Amino acid sequence: MRLLKIAEIFNGKLYNFKEDKEITGVSSILSAKEGDISFISEPKLKALAKKTKATAIFVKEPIEDADIVQIVVENPQVAFYKLIDILYPEEEIKPRKAKTAKISKKAKLGENVYIGDYVVIEDNVEIGNNTIIHPFTYIGKNTKIGNDCIIYPRVTIYKDTIIGNRVIIHSGSVIASDGFGYYQEDGKHKKIKHIGKVVIEDDVEIGANVTIDRAMLDETIIKKGTKIDNLTMIAHNVQVGENTILVSQVGIAGSSKIGNNCILAGQVGVADHIKITDNVIITAKSGVGKDILKAGVYGSGINAIEWSRWKKILFYLYRLNELFKKGR
Amino acid sequence: MRLLKIAEIFNGKLYNFKEDKEITGVSSILSAKEGDISFISEPKLKALAKKTKATAIFVKEPIEDADIVQIVVENPQVAFYKLIDILYPEEEIKPRKAKTAKISKKAKLGENVYIGDYVVIEDNVEIGNNTIIHPFTYIGKNTKIGNDCIIYPRVTIYKDTIIGNRVIIHSGSVIASDGFGYYQEDGKHKKIKHIGKVVIEDDVEIGANVTIDRAMLDETIIKKGTKIDNLTMIAHNVQVGENTILVSQVGIAGSSKIGNNCILAGQVGVADHIKITDNVIITAKSGVGKDILKAGVYGSGINAIEWSRWKKILFYLYRLNELFKKGR
Amino acid sequence: MRLLKIAEIFNGKLYNFKEDKEITGVSSILSAKEGDISFISEPKLKALAKKTKATAIFVKEPIEDADIVQIVVENPQVAFYKLIDILYPEEEIKPRKAKTAKISKKAKLGENVYIGDYVVIEDNVEIGNNTIIHPFTYIGKNTKIGNDCIIYPRVTIYKDTIIGNRVIIHSGSVIASDGFGYYQEDGKHKKIKHIGKVVIEDDVEIGANVTIDRAMLDETIIKKGTKIDNLTMIAHNVQVGENTILVSQVGIAGSSKIGNNCILAGQVGVADHIKITDNVIITAKSGVGKDILKAGVYGSGINAIEWSRWKKILFYLYRLNELFKKGR
Structure with missing residues (x-):
């Protein structure tokens, strides 16, 4: 695609334009080579415009001292x-039902679906139009999957799950396994039967090796537009609101409710039966043990400092109550 | 099932009873509808008895001002x-050996087993009676699995593993992969061969995407009745006692020993070669770096507080040793 | 193997030697039985030499008061x-291409490869000599895998991945799934297309249920000799240096660079765009939010102490800024 065309598509003004060159690739500013297009979004990176080998860059303001x-x-x-979406279109996957896929006769498949090799689809499953199910995925009975979904290889969806449209689930994730619930009897843990389900609304993306447990009763629900990163754990009866971001290795314990437009950074943990309101950001590695009912940024991740220095601090930290009691 | 029958089964006294109505479902107190039964276990929730649409509720003491x-x-x-166990019995799975399952001729299968599609069972595996192995599960050679187990889809059990009776393993878990052990030679990490195994005793339940590593020598062992939540990591040569609860995303490093009747809450980490005695509770997100030889509750998870407040605290925390030295 | 032979191989001096007995097994010092060999590496464990039932032990200095x-x-x-490597050689796996493996005609396989049952290999994949691919592994198109690799059952390798020689990947791991990147438009998260790839160099070992995301542009790279433990998360565009150790449940956020010969202990988290230089050790559970440009040991994992004591400390910790302001 040529420069004039790109400028036209993005309603952009050309600066330093001499010749309608062809753009053959995209690249980060430092890795770019002849023919690539890149971008500079932060003023502090302006100097890179003079170093890059890219043929063109997107900018917010012209960088006057750069020839590019x-x-x-x-x-x-x-x-x-x-x-990128335009230059690297998703390759078309032709509709197909692999002979090696075990598809129940009681399952209903929409139009233009792709069912890869070694997929198992149980009774009464419904799959919408244009949905792609890659190899080794297991779909338990009564599960419904909407239109235009992509289920990557090796996903397990237990029975009774409801999945909306345009949902993406990456490899290794497990949806609707039993919640972790037991009652005590005779000093032993007895399993509480989980008869609830998991609902995943439209436009949710779920990373690799995520686990989302089915509700004991009612539903574990991930609302529309929410994005969940790899290795995250969502327990039984949790509700995650709309357009929320759960970064990698987050854990949310049973029955907690996370609002809309929240961001839980990496390795955050939320205790059970917690309510977090809308527009809350939790910084990385923090644990949430109390309700957060006011929008804002919360956190207390302890950052790595020199170990020898930390050991000295810890000495005082662990004596803090004594020191203050004594001192005052 | 009718009310009188339910009262009889649980040896309960009926209060406000007028008519022997049929109970057609179970529900949480707020989601209940006509025909449902629910329960109130905490006195502070009594008021809900007047709001619920359930037909009946289990209570500890009669709630006098509620008509239900x-x-x-x-x-x-x-x-x-x-x-719930009575009203929603586990559906019967008919014994079956799927044609697509690759079962070694040298494997021994018990009576009434279910081997799903695309299961691979290697040489000298023994599987007990009534055990269910769902699709895409791989069972390495010499592994023994007891009676009445359920292995959900996509579980990997490496060779030489010993699994007891009534064990449940959820999808995506990996049992007996190599422990993480290397020795140094010429500045490089050389793999230590792991010739030990994993033993999982009776009535253990293992969640989704859990990893349990094989011992270097001897055994990694999970003792009877212990329950392990999703995404938990158990390293080589670890011993977990009986009836212990490991909540989601817990990590236990090599050779540590956890006692009986312990609870390790979510995202707890235990260093290597640690001993934790019986009846210990570790609160969420805590790290255990020293032996815990006395029963009790231990923890130091740092909870999320307002970020702006935390940054001020951190300023003083990181100067704690200087401040106290200077001050006194 | 007999004692004289073992002494010869390791260039060792025999002490207390009477008879050239046969060694039939290896064992830890306390579990050893007649015929086993064990070792004592730390002087403080010397006393065990008198208790063990092993037939022989490796030692650094003769333990004079022990008969063994x-x-x-x-x-x-x-x-x-x-x-151990000598006495328990890896069993030979005969080259084989299982009939149930779906191997694209456009894939190139080296000599002596083992392709297990129910493996799926897509177009233009290249696999080197002597490489073993266990059942249920999915290899996306254009992926290259070197010589002498072992890919355990149920691994997913998305398209375009480059894997070196002697790489080991354990079960359940997912390589090159999409990075977690979105831009905002109309209050919604729009997916950023990830057209980069993952490169895994020679002699890397990857544990079970690990996730390594593909780069947005360019490469996510794991350099040679690095070892990664179970359930670790490596985000898009991360670089991990040579001979580095990432212990279980570590998470490294996008575009961060970890040096050579580092150790990140269990459950460590590294924020995005962080640089950690060579020879850095991060202690367990620590979060790294700033660059670490000097070799050394860093950390601040908060260890479990008695809960009742911790609650008192926390009372003062959360008032630290007020207390110091007031006091001075």
Whole structure:
């Protein structure tokens, strides 16, 4: 695609434009080579415009002391991402039902579905149009999957699950396994039967090796537009709101409710029966043990400092109550 | 099932009883509808008895100002769980050896086993009676699995593993992969061969995407009745005692020994070669770096507080040793 | 293997030697029985030499008051590990391409490969000589795997991945799934297309249920000789140096660079765009939020102490800024 065409698509102004060169690839600013397009979104990175070997860059304001062709747009980063979608279209996967797939006769499959090799689909499963199910995925009975979903290889979806449209689930994730619930009898843990289910709404993306447990009663629910990173754990009866971000290795314990437009950073843990309201950010590694009912940024991840220094601090930290009692 | 029958089974007294209505479902107190039974176990929730649409509820003491039919039992919650087991019996899975399962001729299978599609069972494996192996599960050679086990889809059990009776393993878990052990030679990490194994005793339940590593020598062992939640990591040569609870994303490093009747809450980490005695509770997100030889509750998870407040605290925390030295 | 032969192989001196007995097994010092060989590497464990039932032990210095046959070597532990490699050779796996494996006609397989049952290999995949691919592994198109690799059952390798020689990947791991990247538009998270890849160099070992995400552009790279434990998360565009150790449940966020010969202990988290130089050790459970540019030991994992004591400390900790402001 040529420069003039790109400028046109993104409604951008050309700066330093001399010749309508062809753009043959995209690249980060430092790895770029002849023919690539890149972008500079932060003023502090301006100097890189003189170093890059890219043929053109998206910018927000012209960088006057750089010779490179610049396409001036409102949001250079987003223009760059959208250009990738155009230049590298998802390859078409032709509809197919692999002979090696074990598909129950009682399952209903929509139009243009792709069912890869060695998929197992149990009774009364319903799968919408254009949905892609990659190899080694297991779909338990009564599960419903919407249109335009992509289920990557080796996903397990236990029975009774409801999945919306345009949902993406990456490899190794397990949806709707039993919640972790036991009652005590005679000094032993007796399993509480989990007869609830998991509901995953439209436009949710679930990373690799995530686990989402089925509800004991009612539903574990992930609301629309929410994105969940790898190795995250969502326990029984949890509700995660809309457009929320759960970064990798987050754990949310039973029956907790997370609001809309929240961000839980990596390795955050939320105790059970907690309520977090909308627009809350929890910083990495923090544990949430009390309700958070006011929007804002919360956290207390302890950062790595020199070990020898930390050991001295810890000496005082563990004596804090004594020191203050004594001192005052 | 009708009310009188339920009262009889649980040896309960009926309160506000007028008519022997049929119970057609179970539900949490707020989601209940006509025909459902629910329960109230905590006095502070009594008021909900007037709001619920359930037909009947289990209670410990009659709630006098509520019109609803009440079944008075010793433990309403447990009665409720047991009623679920009765009303929603596990569906029967007919014994079957799928044609697509690759079962070694040298494997020994018990009576009434279910071997799902695309299961691979290697040489000298022994599987007990009534055990269910769901699709895509791989069972390495010489492994023994007892009676009445359920192995959900996509479980990997490496060779030489010993699994007891009534063990449940959820999807995606990996049992007996190599322990993480290396020795140094010429500045490189050389793999230590792991010739030990994993032993999982009776009545253990293992969640989804758990990893339990084989011992270097001897055994990694999970003792009877212990329950392990999703995404937990158990390293080589670890011993976990009886009836212990390991909540999600716990990590236990090599050769550590956890006692009986312990609870390790979510995201707890235990260093290597640690001994934790019986009846110890570790609160969420805590790290255990020293032996715990006395029963009790231990922890130091740092909870999320407002980030702006935490940053101020951190300023003083990281200067604690200087401040106290200077001050006194 | 007899004692004289073992002493010869490891260039060891025999102490208390009377008879050239046969060694039939290896064992830890306390579990040893007649015929076993074991080792004592730490002086403080010397007393065990009198208790063990082993037939012989490797030692660094003769333990004079113990009757047991001792083989005196420079490094008893390493001698022991190497003897295991000799006494318990990896069983030979005969080259084979299972009929149930779906191997694209456009894939190129080297000599002596083992492709297990129910493996799926897509177009243009290249696999080197002597490589073993166990059942249920999925290999996406254009992926290259070198010589002498072992891919355990149920691994997913997405397209375009480059894997070197002698790489081991344990069961359940997912390589090159999409990075977790979105941009905002109209208050929604839009997926950023990830067109980069994952490169895994020679002699890397990856544990069970690990996730390594593909780069947005360029590469996520794990350099040679690095070892990664179970349930670890490596995000898009991360670089991990050579001979580095990532212990279980570590999480490294996007674009961070970890040096050579580092050790990140269990459950460590590294924020995005962080640089950690060579020869850095991060203690367990620590979070790294700033660059670490000087070799050394860093950490701040908060260890479990008695809960009742911790609650008192926390009372003062959360008032630290007020207390110091007031006091001074």
